[in-house]
Structures are given as C-alpha cells and as structure tokens.
Amino acid sequence: GQSLEQPSEVTAVEGAIVQINCTYQTSGFYGLSWYQQHDGGAPTFLSYNALDGLEETGRFSSFLSRSDSYGYLLLQELQMKDSASYFCAVRDESGDKIIFGKGTRLHILP
Amino acid sequence: ETGVTQSPTHLIKTRGQQVTLRCSSQSGHNTVSWYQQALGQGPQFIFQYYREEENGRGNFPPRFSGLQFPNYSSELNVNALELDDSALYLCASSSGQGSPDTQYFGPGTRLTVL
Numbered sequence: 001g002q003s004l005e006q007p008s009e010v011t012a013v014e015g016a017i018v019q020i021n022c023t024y025q026t027s028g029f030y031g032l033s034w035y036q037q038h039d040g041g042a043p044t045f046l047s048y049n050a051l052d053g054l055e056e057t058g059r060f061s062s063f064l065s066r067s068d069s070y071g072y073l074l075l076q077e078l079q080m081k082d083s084a085s086y087f088c089a090v091r092d093e094s095g096d097k098i099i100f101g102k103g104t105r106l107h108i109l110p
Numbered sequence: 111e112t113g114v115t116q117s118p119t120h121l122i123k124t125r126g127q128q129v130t131l132r133c134s135s136q137s138g139h140n141t142v143s144w145y146q147q148a149l150g151q152g153p154q155f156i157f158q159y160y161r162e163e164e165n166g167r168g169n170f171p172p173r174f175s176g177l178q179f180p181n182y183s184s185e186l187n188v189n190a191l192e193l194d195d196s197a198l199y200l201c202a203s204s205s206g207q208g209s210p211d212t213q214y215f216g217p218g219t220r221l222t223v224l
Contacts, residue, residue: 033212042200042215043153087152096166097143098213100152 002026002092004101011107012078020073020104022088030091032064032071033098038084046073046086075106083108114203114216122222123191131186131219135203141165142184143213144176145200153200159184188221196223 003025012018024032031050035043049055049064049071061074075082085103092099115134123129135142141160145153155168159178173189182203188195198220202213 042217043202043213045212045214048212089152092166094166097155097158097168099155100145102152103150 002090002099004088004090004099006086006088006101006104008102009105009107011109012075013109014078014080016078017074017076018078018106020075020086020088020106022071022073022101024069024071024088024090026069026090026093026099028091028093028095029066029069030095032062033089034060034062034073035087035089035100036084037087037103043087078108080108080110082106114201114214116199116201116216116219118219119217120220120222122224124224125191125193127191127223128187128189129191129221131188131199131201131221133184133186133201133203133216135182135184135201136214139203139205139214140182141204142178142182143202143204144184144186145202146170146195147198147200147218149197156186191223193223196221 006022033048034046037043047062054063059076064071085105087100087103089098089100114136117132143158144156147153156170157167158165162178175187178184198218200218202215204213
C-alpha cells in the first residue's frame with residue numbers, strides 16, 4: 001500500500017522561508033506532486049518531481065530524494081496569500097490513481 | 111481555455127437519498143478523477159475515467175458509481191446516502207492516462223447529508 005506523512009501544521013513569518021516535508025511509502029514510485037489548497041477552494045497543482053533533485057518555480061521549489069523516500073516543498077519570500085494547506089501526493093502501484101497526504105496547514109504571521 | 115467546472119456548488123440531501131454530481135473537464139483533457147474530501151483531510155480517490163472507461167477505483171463501496179461521456183464530462187452518483195458521505199466532492203481532469211500527476215481541479219460540490 002501507500003502512505004504519506006507530512007506535518008499537520010507549520011507556522012512562519014511573512015518574508016521568511018519555510019520547508020514542508022513529506023515522507024512516503026509506496027510499492028511503486030512514479031513521482032511526488034505538491035498541491036496548494038486555500039480554505040474553501042480547490043487544490044491547485046504546484047510541482048512534480050520524478051527524479052532526485054530540486055525543481056524551482058518562482059518562489060516555490062520542490063525537492064525529491066528517492067533513496068530516502070522523502071521530499072519537501074520550499075516556499076521563499078512568504079506572503080500572507082501563501083496561507084493555505086499543502087498536500088504531497090504520489091501515484092499508487094498501478095499508476096492509475098493519486099494518493100494524497102493529509103495536508104500541512106501553513107500559518108503565516110505578519 | 112475553459113477550466114474544470116462542477117455543479118451544483120452546494121447540495122443538501124437526507125439519508126437514504128440518491129445524488130448526482132456533474133463535472134466538465136478542462137478543454138483537451140480526456141481523463142477525469144473524482145475525490146471525496148472530508149474537512150481537514152486530504153482528497154480521497156474515488157475513481158478515475160479515461161475515454162469513458164473506469165480506469166481505477168479507490169476504497170469506496172459500489173453505491174458510488176460514475177460515468178464519463180463522449181465529450182469527457184463526467185457524473186458521480188451516490189446511492190443510499192449516509193451521514194458520513196457529507197464532504198466536498200472534487201473532480202479533476204488531466205490530459206492523458208500517462209500524466210495523471212498534473213491534475214486540474216474543479217471548485218467542488220459541497221454535499222451535506224442530514
């Protein structure tokens with residue numbers, strides 16, 4: 001089966017940098033995705049890592065280490081609008097569905 | 111390019127009733143997935159449709175069923191509603207069976223079962 005672990009909550013200060021970690025267990029690994037969801041909104045795709053290393057997209061970066069079954073999402077120059085829940089996700093062994101973690105709620109202090 | 115749309119936005123039903131939720135996929139996308147999201151939890155995969163065929167199913171009972179139409183829009187049907195079915199139902203579309211990692215979500219339907 002598959003499972004994902006991520007912290008339930010993280011708090012950071014506006015303008016700072018925050019890292020949200022995700023560890024996963026899966027019998028077949030295709031890649032790690034990250035989604036953002038604001039309260040009352042739909043999840044929005046942020047990034048996808050299939051290979052080890054860092055992927056950068058503007059203020060957001062995502063890292064993957066397949067040997068450690070670990071990844072993280074890095075948010076830089078935090079803005080109040082970044083307050084949201086962040087989910088990591090992997091495909092199941094069939095590759096036909098995506099399994100989401102329980103999410104990390106990011107609180108940003110002014 | 112039209113994004114993913116869902117209807118209705120909100121719905122209130124009573125236990126034992128049946129409900130149909132609808133989703134129009136993003137233009138050019140032939141794969142639709144349905145998720146149930148309880149408050150404070152991540153989306154839980156219900157099933158996926160690819161070119162009108164069910165292409166994967168999560169741990170949901172048979173009273174959760176679906177359809178995909180030739181224009182790739184989709185329906186989720188839930189029979190014999192239970193109180194625990196109260197949740198946000200999300201549909202997501204993607205551009206092909208080989209790339210389900212990048213999914214585009216609709217705004218969701220908030221279902222309340224009384």
